[in-house]
Amino acid sequence: MSNCEYHSDVDEEAVAPSAGREARRRRLPRLLGRGSSLAEIAEELGVSPKVIRNDLRVLRERSAEFFSEFSREVYLCDTLALLQDIEQKAIRLFNELPLTHPGRIQALREMRSARKDGVALVQDLGLLATRPEPAKTVHIDLSKTGLSRADIDRLAQAIILAEHPELRDMVAPPVPDPQE
Numbered sequence: 001m002s003n004c005e006y007h008s009d010v011d012e013e014a015v016a017p018s019a020g021r022e023a024r025r026r027r028l029p030r031l032l033g034r035g036s037s038l039a040e041i042a043e044e045l046g047v048s049p050k051v052i053r054n055d056l057r058v059l060r061e062r063s064a065e066f067f068s069e070f071s072r073e074v075y076l077c078d079t080l081a082l083l084q085d086i087e088q089k090a091i092r093l094f095n096e097l098p099l100t101h102p103g104r105i106q107a108l109r110e111m112r113s114a115r116k117d118g119v120a121l122v123q124d125l126g127l128l129a130t131r132p133e134p135a136k137t138v139h140i141d142l143s144k145t146g147l148s149r150a151d152i153d154r155l156a157q158a159i160i161l162a163e164h165p166e167l168r169d170m171v172a173p174p175v176p177d178p179q180e
Contacts, residue, residue, distance in 0.1 A: 025055050076125060080118055087114040 024045050031041045038056075042049040090110035097104045122128040147155070161167060 021055075025059060028052070028055050028059065072125060076121065076127075079121055083114045083118045083121075087111050090114065 024047070027045070028041065031044065036044070038049045038052045042052045045052070087110070090107045094104050094107035094111070097107070119128065123130050
């Protein structure tokens, strides 16, 4: 047995080297994620459940500190500044390369990618609305189906309402076919 065996009156944190403690704490979320109990984790890591509980407390405190200090505005500004820097470097590279150099295309891709990432970031943070998808156009030739005009109107209305149920109150019922 080693000199560091568990005794209830000995603080294992004081005995454990800091590098080993940090490595253990990095493994802890993964072990919890696979569904292991605190006792199983303690056994696998060769420490007492008390140490594992203490590690969890420390990890929770660190998480709380990180998120209390996290500023959405600072994150946004820092990330946008980084993306703008990438875009500016790509523009500079594009302008410096000869017209026929293949690197110009890559520089254009980098500029576009940085701009798209910036827009996506602002949208993800809820500061910019996403653009709705363009309407889909569907062409259906019903002239050879033998359906009456009223049936075609009802079918068209059903298709529209299936795609846009919010229009249900705005769409008038189809006019009955006088030939029916």
